[in-house]
């Protein structure tokens with residue numbers, strides 16, 4: 350395939366990553382707010398949980414889009430996967446997002462551990478997101494004219 354096609358693809362990846370980071374920050378703020386309200390034994394407005402949940406779903410969708418772009422683009426260019434640590438960073442981030450989403454739906458008085466799994470996976474996810482951005486930025490240089 351020709352170079353411009355790939356530049357297009359990586360440009361979409363860079364934008365999706367920007368939205369991913371924005372979604373993460375919004376989730377951090379809305380989740381942190383829920384946490385704080387609970388500590389203060391105050392009730393939370395009805396919209397906060399669904400809003401947080403919806404943003405979480407957006408985050409899940411974005412990382413799947415990025416995974417698809419990465420795999421399709423790499424297969425299209427090289428015909429195989431595994432050309433840098435970016436692969437492991439990418440797979441790691443996708444796993445963490447789904448551990449986070451899975452633990453989130455377990456949160457409740459019956460399962461006190463789920464909240465800590467959710468918080469822990471989200472903390473590691475921050476490191477993962479930084480790693481995938483840095484390594485993605487690195488490999489994208491190969492495609493720049």
Ligand code: HEM
Nearest residue numbers: 376377380381383384387402405406446449450453456471
């Ligand atoms: C992967 C997508 C995500 C989904 C589907 C999701 C969903 C949820 C749900 C359903 C709750 C439980 C609220 C409750 O009933 O008490 C929750 C709590 C929380 N979430 Fe998320 N979340 C996601 C990602 C994140 C991220 C990325 C962060 C941080 C950057 C975060 C921070 C929090 C915090 C701090 C709480 C605790 C609220 C409390 O202690 O009451 N979440 N989340």
Ligand code: HEM
Nearest residue numbers: 363366415416419423430431432433436439485486488489
């Ligand atoms: C959650 C975010 C991301 C995920 C899950 C992801 C996933 C992947 C995966 C699985 C591959 C295949 C790697 C291989 O087999 O070697 C890949 C390749 C690639 N990704 Fe990403 N990626 C993400 C973010 C980014 C970002 C932010 C950029 C930069 C704009 C980027 C640019 C690339 C490039 C240029 C390749 C081709 C690899 C190469 O030439 O060695 N990715 N991505």
